[in-house]
Amino acid sequence: MTTPAGTPARTADVAVVGAGIIGLATAERLSAQGLSVTVVDGHGPASGATGASGGLVRALDLSTSAALSWAAEGLDRYLRRGPHGLWPEVREHGALTLFGADGAARAEDAAARVRAAGHTADVLDAKEITAAFPGIAPPEDGFGVHEPRAGWLPARAVAEAVLRDADRVTLLAPARALEITTAGSRVTGVRTTAGFVRARAVLLAAGVHSADLARTAGVELRLRTRSVSYCVFAPRTPVTGTLPTVLDTTTGAWLRRWDDGTGILAGAPSTVRDVPPVVTPGVPDAEAERVRGVVRHRCPGLVGAELVGGVTAFDALGPDGGGEVTAWPDPAGLVTATGWNGGGFKKAPAVGRYAAELLREAAS
Numbered sequence: 584m585t586t587p588a589g590t591p592a593r594t595a596d597v598a599v600v601g602a603g604i605i606g607l608a609t610a611e612r613l614s615a616q617g618l619s620v621t622v623v624d625g626h627g628p629a630s631g632a633t634g635a636s637g638g639l640v641r642a643l644d645l646s647t648s649a650a651l652s653w654a655a656e657g658l659d660r661y662l663r664r665g666p667h668g669l670w671p672e673v674r675e676h677g678a679l680t681l682f683g684a685d686g687a688a689r690a691e692d693a694a695a696r697v698r699a700a701g702h703t704a705d706v707l708d709a710k711e712i713t714a715a716f717p718g719i720a721p722p723e724d725g726f727g728v729h730e731p732r733a734g735w736l737p738a739r740a741v742a743e744a745v746l747r748d749a750d751r752v753t754l755l756a757p758a759r760a761l762e763i764t765t766a767g768s769r770v771t772g773v774r775t776t777a778g779f780v781r782a783r784a785v786l787l788a789a790g791v792h793s794a795d796l797a798r799t800a801g802v803e804l805r806l807r808t809r810s811v812s813y814c815v816f817a818p819r820t821p822v823t824g825t826l827p828t829v830l831d832t833t834t835g836a837w838l839r840r841w842d843d844g845t846g847i848l849a850g851a852p853s854t855v856r857d858v859p860p861v862v863t864p865g866v867p868d869a870e871a872e873r874v875r876g877v878v879r880h881r882c883p884g885l886v887g888a889e890l891v892g893g894v895t896a897f898d899a900l901g902p903d904g905g906g907e908v909t910a911w912p913d914p915a916g917l918v919t920a921t922g923w924n925g926g927g928f929k930k931a932p933a934v935g936r937y938a939a940e941l942l943r944e945a946a947s
C-alpha cells in the first residue's frame with residue numbers, strides 16, 4: 584500500500600474509523616489529552632450496533648476478568664456522566680444476574696469480583712429476589728447477584744453526548760473508509776470517499792467492517808457477525824414495582840423496562856452467525872415467539888404480552904468473544920478495537936481510555 588498522491592484533504596494526529604460508541608469514546612479521550620482527531624463514518628454517529636443497543640450497563644461480566652474490569656470501569660464513568668457530567672444519567676434500576684440452584688459459589692465469586700472492582704454487589708437467594716422484585720421469577724432455589732447502582736442508558740443519546748464532549752474532534756460523515764494507507768511499515772492515514780485523512784495513527788473501530796479495512800494494511804482480523812436483536816413487549820397486566828435489568832445465566836434471557844416505563848425490552852441469545860451487517864426496525868413474529876418463550880420463565884408477566892417494537896441487528900464476534908484492542912507492530916500506528924459480541928456498550932468508556940493510550944503512543 585502507498586500514500587495517495589496529491590495534497591491531503593485533512594490532517595489529524597489520529598484518524599478514527601467508525602463513529603460507534605467505541606470509536607467515539609476513544610476520540611473523546613484523545614481529544615481530552617490535546618490530540619486532534621478526525622472520525623470518519625460511512626453513515627453517521629451510532630449508525631451501527633450502537634444505535635440498536637439495549638444499553639444495559641453493569642460491572643459484572645462473566646466472560647473474562649479483563650472484561651469485568653473494563654465493564655466496571657465503564658460503569659464508573661457512566662455513573663459520573665463523563666468528564667463534564669453531561670452524559671445522560673444511568674437509569675439506576677439495579678442489575679440482577681441470575682444463577683441456578685447450583686450457582687451459589689459462582690454468585691458469591693461474581694459478587695466478590697464486582698466488589699473488588701469498586702462497585703456494590705449483594706448475593707440474594709430466590710426468596711429475597713421474589714420479595715424485592717415481584718415481577719421476576721428466579722430459577723427455583725437459585726441465586727442472584729444484585730448490583731444496585733447498575734441499570735441502563737439510552738445508547739444513541741450517550742454516543743451523541745460523548746461526541747459533544749470531544750471538542751478537538753472533527754466528524755467526517757458520510758465518508759466511507761476505503762483503505763488504510765501506509766509508507767514502509769507505518770500507517771500514513773485513511774483514504775475515504777470524502778478525501779484523504781493524513782494521520783500518524785489510525786483506530787479501526789468499524790465493527791465487522793474492520794476486517795476488510797485491516798486487510799488493506801496487511802492485517803488479518805478474524806471477525807464474523809452474530810445476530811443480536813431485542814423485542815419490546817406490552818404486558819397484559821403491568822409489571823409493577825422495581826424491575827431491575829436482568830440477565831439470566833440459566834436461559835441467557837435479558838430484559839429491562841422499556842424507555843416509556845410500561846413496556847419491557849427483552850432478548851434471548853441467538854446462535855445465528857454471519858447475518859448481514861444491517862440494523863432493521865422490528866423483529867419477525869417467529870423471533871418474537873422464540874424470545875417470549877425464553878424470557879417468560881423469568882418474567883411471567885410476558886406470557887401473552889403483545890409485541891410492540893424491537894430491532895433486528897448484529898454485532899461483531901471475534902475469536903475470544905469478549906473484544907480485543909490491539910496495537911499492531913506492522914504497520915506501526917494501527918490500532919484495532921473490535922469483536923464485542925453483544926457487550927461493547929458497557930465496556931466502551933474503558934476500551935476508549937485504553938485504546939487512546941495506545942494511539943497516543945503510536946502517534947508520538
Ligand SMILES: Cc1cc2nc3c(=O)[nH]c(=O)nc-3n(C[C@H](O)[C@H](O)[C@H](O)COP(=O)(O)OP(=O)(O)OC[C@H]3O[C@@H](n4cnc5c(N)ncnc54)[C@H](O)[C@@H]3O)c2cc1C
Pocket residue numbers: 600601602603604605606623624625626627628629630631632633634635636637638639640758759760761788789790792793796811812813894896897898920921923924925926927928929930
Ligand atoms: C440489539 C443489540 C443490543 C445490545 N445490547 C447491549 C447491552 O445491553 N449492553 C452492552 O454492553 N452492549 C450491548 N450491545 C452491544 C453493543 O451495542 C456493541 O458491542 C457496541 O455498540 C459496538 O460498538 P462499535 O463502536 O464497536 O460498533 P458500531 O456501533 O457497529 O460502530 C461501527 C461504525 O463503523 C461505521 N463503519 C463501518 N464501516 C465503515 C467504513 N468502511 N468507513 C467508515 N465507517 C464505517 C459504521 O457506520 C458504524 O457507525 C447490543 C448490541 C445490539 C445489536
